[in-house]
Amino acid sequence: MSMSRLSKRLKRRKGFGFLITVLFVLLLPVILPIALIQDRLRTRRIAKVVCGFICVSCGATLGMEAVRLGDERWRAIIADLHSRFPDTRFRIFRDIHAICPKCELEYMYQDVDCSLVVRPQRECA
């Protein structure tokens, strides 16, 4: 009697997990494009903020070149991390979005107020 009740409860719990999985798979075609669009919008927003920004260090006007340099440096950092710790999965917070082509000062985009700030320097071991 109690065994059958237990197995019934287990079955119900399994059913719940199944339901969540099905829901997730059903919603994926909705979630994925939204995430992609949001990402693209953010990239565009960052480019808009960077273009025309005056470098606080050398006074140069930043443009798409600064965004490209930022992307490049960020990709290099990620590649370096993966080569040094191949089996580790990271949750990384991106903190480089643009680099001044003239003086190489690194900038980070802030979502809070859609602004560019000088990237906080980290001590690398």
Ligand SMILES: [Zn+2]
């Ligand atoms: Zn500069």
